[in-house]
Amino acid sequence: MLRIGKRLLLVALALLAFGTAAQAKTELTMYYPVAVGGPLTSVVDGMIQDFERNNPDVKVNAIYAGNYNDARVKALAALKGGQPAQLSVLFSIDVHELMELDAIMPFDDVVETDDERQWLQSFYPALMENGIVNGKVYGIPFQRSTIVMYYNKDAFREAGLNPEQPPKNWDEMAQMGQKLTKKDASGRVERWGVMIPSTGYPYWMFGALAKQNGEVLMNGAGNEVYFNKPGVVEALTYWRDLSAKHGIMPQGAIDWGTLRQNFMEQKTAIMWHSTGNLTAVKESATFDFGVAFLPAHKNYGSPTGGGNFYIFKQSTPEERKAAIRLVRHMTNPEQAALWSIATGYMGVSPASYETQALKTYVADFPAAAVARDQLQYATAELSTHQSGRVRKLLDDAIQSVLNGEKQPQEALDAAQKQAERILSGY
Numbered sequence: 001m002l003r004i005g006k007r008l009l010l011v012a013l014a015l016l017a018f019g020t021a022a023q024a025k026t027e028l029t030m031y032y033p034v035a036v037g038g039p040l041t042s043v044v045d046g047m048i049q050d051f052e053r054n055n056p057d058v059k060v061n062a063i064y065a066g067n068y069n070d071a072r073v074k075a076l077a078a079l080k081g082g083q084p085a086q087l088s089v090l091f092s093i094d095v096h097e098l099m100e101l102d103a104i105m106p107f108d109d110v111v112e113t114d115d116e117r118q119w120l121q122s123f124y125p126a127l128m129e130n131g132i133v134n135g136k137v138y139g140i141p142f143q144r145s146t147i148v149m150y151y152n153k154d155a156f157r158e159a160g161l162n163p164e165q166p167p168k169n170w171d172e173m174a175q176m177g178q179k180l181t182k183k184d185a186s187g188r189v190e191r192w193g194v195m196i197p198s199t200g201y202p203y204w205m206f207g208a209l210a211k212q213n214g215e216v217l218m219n220g221a222g223n224e225v226y227f228n229k230p231g232v233v234e235a236l237t238y239w240r241d242l243s244a245k246h247g248i249m250p251q252g253a254i255d256w257g258t259l260r261q262n263f264m265e266q267k268t269a270i271m272w273h274s275t276g277n278l279t280a281v282k283e284s285a286t287f288d289f290g291v292a293f294l295p296a297h298k299n300y301g302s303p304t305g306g307g308n309f310y311i312f313k314q315s316t317p318e319e320r321k322a323a324i325r326l327v328r329h330m331t332n333p334e335q336a337a338l339w340s341i342a343t344g345y346m347g348v349s350p351a352s353y354e355t356q357a358l359k360t361y362v363a364d365f366p367a368a369a370v371a372r373d374q375l376q377y378a379t380a381e382l383s384t385h386q387s388g389r390v391r392k393l394l395d396d397a398i399q400s401v402l403n404g405e406k407q408p409q410e411a412l413d414a415a416q417k418q419a420e421r422i423l424s425g426y
Contacts, residue, residue: 025059026322029078031088033071033143033307034064043342051329058322068094068307075312079103084314087323089307092130093383093391095138096222100385104310106136110320119328122349124372129220129380131308139308140327141348142339145274146302146371146378147208149295150281153288155180155191155269166270166292170212170238173270173295177248180269193248194270195263196239200256202398203382203391204305205272208294209235211301211379217394222384223426227394228409228416231298236408238297240401252403274305275371278344282365291367293374300377306345337361346371385426390419 034040041064048060065071068091075088090098098104111117120137131139153163159179167173177193184190196205207217215231218224226232242249263271264284272294281289294302309327311320329335336352339345341361347353353362353372362369384390397411 025057026318027059027061028087028319028322028326029061029063029083029085030326031063031065031071031075031078031085031090033066033068033089040343043339047330047335047339048326050335051326054329055322055325058325060326076101076103079312079314084312086315086319087309087311087327089142089309092139092141092144092304092306092308093381093387095130095133095308095310096383096385097387098310099133099138103312103314104138105313105320106138107140107311107324108136110311110324116324116328122351123331124346124348124350124375126375126378126380127304127346127348130304130383133222139310140331142307142309142327142331143276143343144304144306144308144346144348145276146304146346146374147205147272147294148275148278148302148370148374149270149272149292150263150277151270151290151292152263152266153290155182155266155287158182159269163288163290166290167295168293169295170297174242174246174248177242177246177270181248189250191266192250192268193246194242194272195249195254195259195268196242196272197254197256197259198399198402199253201305203394204303206236206239206394206398207303207379207382208272208301209239211303211377212294212297212299213238214298216379217382218384220380221426222387223423225382225384225390225394225416225419225423227397227419228412233408233412235297236398236401236412239398240408243402244404253399276306276343276345278367278371279342280344282344282367291370293370293377300374302374302378303381304375304378305381340368344368346375384419384423386422389422393418393422 032044048062065074072090072094075085078085107120123141127141127144131137151166156163161176161179167176180193182191210217210232213231213235215229217226243251259271259273260277262268293300311323331348333349333351333355336347337355337358340347340358347358352358382391393415397415400406400411401408
């Protein structure tokens, strides 16, 4: 009897151990930027909860970390401090810096099945330009955007302009902007014709102007920049002239963070901003508004923008497989469609726009398709080795011109020279 009792006890302990192991979950820590506002947190939380319901063996800890820079700093600090995350949504343009730090690994090295490999090929090619390096996929697009032109249709009507015909080129924007600029009896401007933000991400806005003039700001390898090419200088001259020559935009800095509010308060008739603002504008605007491609010069153009998923090297094979499952869930067509509707960011794959949810939404609200349709004219966002230093050189050059401190050629020559010195080792 004693022997039987011992056997039963051993069997019971074995079963208990097996049950505990079966219930053990793979835990993932994910850093996520929420710079565009609080409601985004609840949207991401809902997507994660849906994933956990369908994947009970995985627990996801989302750490919301301010803007993209905050998220990058916190994620890298965790890696160095021995408390690594397994994945994160970070700037698509961070890829070279993350690779230099040996922090991330290509998704190609994690996927195993033909289905997973096909998934890597399912996204819009323009959104993949900032995520593919040396032929390997390091970033999967998620929170992605292009710059679009928001315009106040009521202001167009008031100015005698057709509200269904926004400016299609640089000349038209300058001409319409003069009619849209509204002054009081004393000559004080009550409403500007156009505002393009020059803080936060001036290099991003400038990338659009350069592309519209047939130029790009860097090569795909991230070791050359073209800041002072004639077409690029011409683009900065046009930006400056919107205020200095045409008088349709305020002189000096226009703040990224408050521009949407200026548009909502009808202090500007046109604003250039991320499509990520689309849902917020839709829900808050007290006037009739439209969304259109950015105006062309030689051609249409906008850089893509926003965040990609990255997988960190400091993770186990089990964690990487779980991370792939999470990223696939977050980017599948149905989730991407819901994400686009909730935020204004793009669905990241053609299949997302074939879902019934997004087809119905676009049919009812055509503005939701503008950023996607503009992808055919898109280029990669400025991304180089030593990316933060190089971007700051260009940002400072842009702001010095818009503030009237330097001429475009002078400012961009200096930025080019300093950037070449930084990139000479690559």
